């Protein structure tokens with residue numbers, strides 16, 4: 068894989084970010100706004116997995132690409148995933164070290180997701196949580212998506228959670244459904260817009276959990292998409308093909 072400066076930018080950015088947030092409780096479950104956002108995502112995620120026939124999680128081969136310090140993997144353990152089948156890949160050794168400290172029994176690997184160290188079609192479920200938005204280089208995003216697709220079983224599921232809007236952080240770039248569809252051609256996709264804008268949630272939740280829930284229901288202030296993608300032709304993809312055939 069040729070050298071790409073975006074990976075170095077990412078390393079520097081995460082080192083600075085970890086130092087900045089070292090004493091912060093922003094991502095602690097004792098932070099009520101964080102708990103609100105996390106639980107909203109978990110409810111919808113579990114619901115989607117169940118509807119797609121991926122519950123219970125026990126016995127399923129699962130991979131998180133860009134697992135960071137292992138927060139999402141812990142949620143999957145809590146939801147019943149089998150520890151020996153719950154894999155994580157992370158680019159940055161310091162972050163993976165934290166994940167290993169937290170979950171020493173999980174198969175975790177330090178690697179670039181552009182070259183996943185697994186044979187084709189290894190996993191039932193492959194997921195990414197806020198990894199793609201942290202990458203600015205289109206080529207890396209395309210390579211990551213292709214690798215996620217390669218290691219997925221033909222009847223498997225890709226779980227996607229990322230934001231489409233974050234105007235305050237120039238080190239990230241939001242991703243909308245059209246781009247996700249382009250990254251995973253030939254997949255059927257279902258998108259749900261959720262997660263009340265975190266700056267709003269941090270103001271409203273300490274004052275009223277119910278008010279925050281009402282704001283989230285309005286959807287207009289929600290900054291993320293939770294999506295599930297499965298190999299097979301997308302209705303939008305089919306429509307696109309018909310239009311192309313008519314135009315050419």
Ligand SMILES: C[S@@+](CC[C@H](N)C(=O)[O-])C[C@H]1O[C@@H](n2cnc3c(N)ncnc32)[C@H](O)[C@@H]1O
Pocket residue numbers: 077081132133134135136137138139156157158159162178179180181195196197198201202207211
């Ligand atoms: C915003 S963090 C999210 C961590 C975790 N998914 C979570 O939600 O808690 C994004 C993570 O993706 C990792 N990452 C970015 N590019 C990667 C790549 N090419 N291969 C593996 N990991 C990568 C970063 O190092 C970082 O830890």
